[in-house]
Amino acid sequence: MSFITRGFGGRSRERDDRLPPGQTLVHDFPVLSAGPTPEVDTAEWEFTIRTESGSQSWNWDEFMALDIDEVSTDIHCVTHWSKLGTSWRGVSLDTLFEHVETEYDYVMAHSYGGYTTNVPLDELLDGKAWVAFEFDGEPLDPEHGGPARLLVPHLYFWKSAKWVRGLEMMPSDEPGFWEQNGYHIHGDPWKEERYW
Amino acid sequence: MTHLDGNSLAGPLSEFFAFDVTVAVAKCEGCGSIAELARAMVYSSDAGSVVRCDSCGQVLMTLVESEDRAWIRFTGMGAIEVARTPTAG
Amino acid sequence: MSDTIDTTAGIRAVPRAGWHVGTVVAVHRETPNATRLELEVDGWPGNAPGQHLDVRLTAPDGYTASRSYSIASSGDSSRVVLAVDKLPDGEVSPFLVDEVRAGDKLELHGPLGAFFVWRPGGDHRPVQLIAGGSGVVPLYAIASARAEAGDETPFRLLYSVRTPDDVYFARELKALAGTSAPLRLDLVYTRRAPDGWPTPPGRITREALEAAVVPAAQHPLVYVCGSTGFVERVADWLVGFGHDARSIRTERYGGM
Ligand SMILES: Cc1cc2nc3c(=O)[nH]c(=O)nc-3n(C[C@H](O)[C@H](O)[C@H](O)COP(=O)(O)OP(=O)(O)OC[C@H]3O[C@@H](n4cnc5c(N)ncnc54)[C@H](O)[C@@H]3O)c2cc1C
Numbered sequence: 001m002s003f004i005t006r007g008f009g010g011r012s013r014e015r016d017d018r019l020p021p022g023q024t025l026v027h028d029f030p031v032l033s034a035g036p037t038p039e040v041d042t043a044e045w046e047f048t049i050r051t052e053s054g055s056q057s058w059n060w061d062e063f064m065a066l067d068i069d070e071v072s073t074d075i076h077c078v079t080h081w082s083k084l085g086t087s088w089r090g091v092s093l094d095t096l097f098e099h100v101e102t103e104y105d106y107v108m109a110h111s112y113g114g115y116t117t118n119v120p121l122d123e124l125l126d127g128k129a130w131v132a133f134e135f136d137g138e139p140l141d142p143e144h145g146g147p148a149r150l151l152v153p154h155l156y157f158w159k160s161a162k163w164v165r166g167l168e169m170m171p172s173d174e175p176g177f178w179e180q181n182g183y184h185i186h187g188d189p190w191k192e193e194r195y196w
Numbered sequence: 197m198t199h200l201d202g203n204s205l206a207g208p209l210s211e212f213f214a215f216d217v218t219v220a221v222a223k224c225e226g227c228g229s230i231a232e233l234a235r236a237m238v239y240s241s242d243a244g245s246v247v248r249c250d251s252c253g254q255v256l257m258t259l260v261e262s263e264d265r266a267w268i269r270f271t272g273m274g275a276i277e278v279a280r281t282p283t284a285g
Numbered sequence: 286m287s288d289t290i291d292t293t294a295g296i297r298a299v300p301r302a303g304w305h306v307g308t309v310v311a312v313h314r315e316t317p318n319a320t321r322l323e324l325e326v327d328g329w330p331g332n333a334p335g336q337h338l339d340v341r342l343t344a345p346d347g348y349t350a351s352r353s354y355s356i357a358s359s360g361d362s363s364r365v366v367l368a369v370d371k372l373p374d375g376e377v378s379p380f381l382v383d384e385v386r387a388g389d390k391l392e393l394h395g396p397l398g399a400f401f402v403w404r405p406g407g408d409h410r411p412v413q414l415i416a417g418g419s420g421v422v423p424l425y426a427i428a429s430a431r432a433e434a435g436d437e438t439p440f441r442l443l444y445s446v447r448t449p450d451d452v453y454f455a456r457e458l459k460a461l462a463g464t465s466a467p468l469r470l471d472l473v474y475t476r477r478a479p480d481g482w483p484t485p486p487g488r489i490t491r492e493a494l495e496a497a498v499v500p501a502a503q504h505p506l507v508y509v510c511g512s513t514g515f516v517e518r519v520a521d522w523l524v525g526f527g528h529d530a531r532s533i534r535t536e537r538y539g540g541m
């Protein structure tokens with residue numbers, strides 16, 4: 001029954017050749033959220049990688065003492081918006097996994113507030129992912145996942161878990177929050193892996 | 197981020213159910229509180245809607261819609277109680 | 286389980302929701318920042334006082350945007366009245382307020398929601414309505430339905446607005462306040478009050494709220510509607526005054 005509403009354009013949506021299929025360009029930074037914004041003080045913040053044999057944790061100061069990367073990257077949200085050339089600062093997962101021993105190939109990211117998302121380990125290593133705490137030269141806003149969020153820009157942005165507090169190694173790929181509720185287990189924007 | 201009331205999902209849910217699900221009564225499996233879904237908290241964005249218990253914040257239900265499909269998950273609640281009322285109209 | 290739930294107002298049959306085409310028959314400037322739209326809706330089954338509908342707009346490239354709007358009218362009529370506040374950065378409300386004109390067609394889904402509803406002819410339990418800004422729309426529908434039915438349930442409306450120019454349904458509310466079983470109307474001005482108003486403009490305080498609502502001891506049914514921040518604040522205070530949380534129904538519109 002749908003018909004075009006006279007005079008309605010909606011927010012501007014630009015196509016661009018650098019964008020994956022079905023994406024349009026935005027200049028603001030829309031917020032997606034599954035719940036209230038957790039207020040996490042850096043004094044209490046902790047990041048933990050848990051494996052089959054133990055765990056390794058960093059507090060905020062220890063985290064800031066690690067090698068920090070400057071990242072410039074495009075990001076693609078499953079809700080059809082993309083942003084080009086966003087700039088971040090964060091710690092590469094290669095750095096975090098340097099001293100982590102695990103036989104497991106899959107990762108569940110856990111966030112303050114209870115959010116989870118799953119990513120295969122090899123998609124987090126080799127310069128493909130970071131734990132980011134600065135966006136556009138400013139500390140990451142709580143709305144956008146501060147104090148720190150995962151940044152996995154080659155996958156749809158729901159994989160870049162906001163308010164991340166740790167990674168749990170898993171022997172098999174288990175679905176995280178959105179992945180249990182309709183979204184694709186993998187989420188590659190170039191293949192348009194949006195839903196199941 | 198701000199939230200709405202469960203009542204605001206009456207439209208999206210009526211696409212899939214023959215009765216108004218927002219007046220169904222559900223028990224939260226997190227804290228045991230019993231309330232109409234209309235009283236729950238709804239966090240909505242373009243990605244989907246997440247319905248949370250008004251008392252403890254546990255996720256009760258999620259709704260994700262694509263152009264041709266929808267996913268509705270009753271995660272954190274047990275049976276829902278539906279009043280048997282005659283439907284008008 | 287049912288005895289813990291208050292079923293006096295909401296859980297009753299309401300007309301079945303469906304998709305309809307509404308033709309705008311009148312556009313009326315409600316306040317400097319809001320518009321009243323009167324629609325003739327083909328096949329509309331009527332609606333209960335307090336219900337809402339979803340408006341779906343479609344752009345030429347197929348992009349769609351949906352938003353909910355409370356219905357200011359009720360009853361069997363196929364005439365549906367909406368009142369929309371313009372949010373400066375909004376996607377949909379500026380279109381509805383500034384662009385829509387008589388003759389335009391809008392896609393509507395409704396009537397929706399059997400919870401935030403009040404009907405005349407019940408048990409005469411007193412009703413307290415509390416509105417912030419455009420949140421008065423469903424409460425106006427409820428208050429008018431009571432007056433039309435000649436129902437004498439004690440009714441009070443506490444209405445928070447920015448300035449005297451921002452009162453929705455100003456004439457109609459005044460008329461409702463002057464009937465034989467009057468709606469008691471209390472206004473709160475947050476930015477600018479009329480000359481000689483006893484209290485300086487400002488957000489409603491806890492004390493002012495307590496003084497202006499039906500006391501908890503009278504077990505009123507309370508309907509609160511407006512921006513999410515307004516509703517949160519008011520509902521928390523009401524519970525603090527001893528109102529039973531089950532007797533408070535809320536309709537959050539979003540925003541802070
Ligand atoms: C059940 C229900 C009934 C409603 N009834 C009415 C009604 O009768 N009249 C009416 O005018 N509106 C009503 N609303 C609100 C309406 O649905 C839209 O949210 C509103 O018109 C804004 O849409 P937009 O596209 O213009 O803004 P968007 O593009 O969605 O948002 C723009 C910006 O405004 C903020 N924002 C969103 N909503 C609000 C708000 N209420 N107050 C302050 N800031 C906000 C957003 O966070 C965002 O930053 C109702 C909402 C619900 C859930």
Ligand SMILES: [Zn+2]
Nearest residue numbers: 224227249252
């Ligand atoms: Zn609960």
